Amino acid sequence: MKITAIEAIPFAIPYRKPLRFASGEVSVATHVLVRVHTDDGIVGVAEAPPRPFTYGETQQGIVAVIETVFAPQLIGLTLLDREQMVASLARTIGNPTAKAAVDMAIWDALGKTLKLSVNEMLGGYTDRMRVSHMLGFDEPAKMVAEAERMRDTYGIATFKVKVGRRPVGLDTAVVRALRERFDDQIELYVDGNRGWTAAESLRAMKEMADLDLLFAEELCPADDVLGRRWLVEQLDIPFIADESVPTAADVTREILGRSATAISIKTARTGFTWSRRVHHLAEGLGLEVVMGNQIDGQVGTACALAFGSSFQLTSRYAGELSNFLDMSDDLLTEPLQIRDGHLHTSSEPGIGIEIDPEKLDRYRVDR
Missing domain, CATH: 3.30.390.10 (Enolase-like, N-terminal domain)
Structure with missing residues (x-):
């Protein structure tokens, strides 16, 4: 060895x-x-x-x-x-x-x-995860059409909507168009990638207060310490820290600083060893966790799936496991298959993939 x-x-x-x-x-x-x-x-x-x-x-x-x-x-x-x-x-x-x-x-x-599979070695909680799909910037009609295609083709019913452009108007219109098209048939949350100010974020969230959002993620920069804390205190849904929490120490800082109430774990940035430490910390602190996506290919998606399915906490919500669908090709001998809104883990040893x-x-x- x-x-x-x-x-x-x-x-x-x-x-x-x-x-x-x-x-x-x-x-x-x-x-x-x-x-x-x-x-x-x-x-x-x-x-x-x-x-x-x-x-x-x-x-x-x-x-x-x-x-x-x-x-x-x-x-x-x-x-x-x-x-x-x-x-x-x-x-x-x-x-x-x-x-x-x-x-x-x-x-x-x-x-x-x-x-042994990595899923077994880490915890082996389940053999599948629900899939969430990220919707990037586009016109409202095109983003609705993409969501329709993902739901009809793959059974995906959870969508993370990229926001961070014009908070009231374009961004809120996209989210509203999705909710009006699908009503309660889908789950929605928003990710600003630090694109708004704290004040813009609060105004936008008030505009979307009736849209039954699951989470809000990284709406404003983490280094706006007072503004972000002020924003999180005003929200009535979990605020996910993502880019701001690449380590367990960063998770501790953000949570103790009241700058977030949930976290995104991305195996692409914390692997399995550090992701497990972040998971255990989140579990101890009682935080909500979402398995995030670093715009991974199928190799990276298989890694995120192996980790996310290993624990109850990380498999509670749909994981962001679908963006490989936007790639023109990939490296695997047997491509990943999303069926009925789920990805299933492999029973093969290791991550369960072959290049x-x-x-x-x-x-x-x-x-």
């Missing part, structure tokens, strides 16, 4: 249409496939999706830090030396998705070695 090599392979797959939101736009999945090799011939895999507008990471930076910093520190350790691995990775500041992908690839390799070598050769950009 000794680690002998760690690869970081950059690849690029276009999206069928760009996903637009307040902090950026994504039109091509310029991600990194991480592979961890062991002396037993096992290969664990995971995916790192760089989001420079959120965490400051780029595809080239992820490859460089894994190859030149993380790999030399971890090669020679066994798959069970996880606390030593965590301590080694913690010496490097930042780089959350690079660290997360290395961590998840190690868990995948361990599961394959022990012939198609021909597709990887087609889309990798390092050759």
Whole structure:
């Protein structure tokens, strides 16, 4: 079970249409496939999706830090030396998705070695999760049409609506159009990606007070300390901290500072090891939790599914597990399938996925 090599392979797959939101736009999945090799011939895999507008990471930076910093520190350790691995990775500041992908690839390799699924190793609470779909910026009619297609084709009945443009008018009109079209047949919540001020956020939420929203997520910047606390105190629905809580320490800060009442866990930025710590903290504090999406491909989605389905708390609400549907292709030999609004976990060892070598050769950009 000794680690002998760690690869970081950059690849690029276009999206069928760009996903637009307040902090950026994504039109091509310029991600990194991480592979961890062991002396037993096992290969664990995971995916790192760089989001420079959120965490400051780029595809080239992820490859460089894994190859030149993380790999030399971890090669020679066994798959069970996880606390030593965590301590080694913690010496490097930042780089959350690079660290997360290395961590998840190690868990995948361990599961394959022990012939256990990651879901079983983490907790094994359920074998499925309800799916939530993110709706990016567009005209109200087009966003309603996308929601109709997702509901009719995949049975998805929970939608996260990207807001953060004009708070009263365009953004609230989109959410109202969705509620009027579907009435109580769907669940809705909004995500501002820090695009509004605290005052704009409160005005918009009052405009949408009759729309039965589940949550509000990152409506205004976390560094507006007093404004955000003031906003959260005015709301009567849970306020999700997302980009502002990449670590357990950040969760503690936001909750004790009364700047949030719920959190989003994203395995793309906290892997399995750190996500588990965040989960346990949230459970102890009595927080609501949503499994978030870093605009992951199918590899990353399989990781989020494996973690989210492992615990009661993380599987209570629909997880954001569908944005791979907007990609023109992916790397898996057997694509993920959303049926009746659910994704089911794999019973295969590890994360339960297999990379198609021909597709990887087609889309990798390092050759």
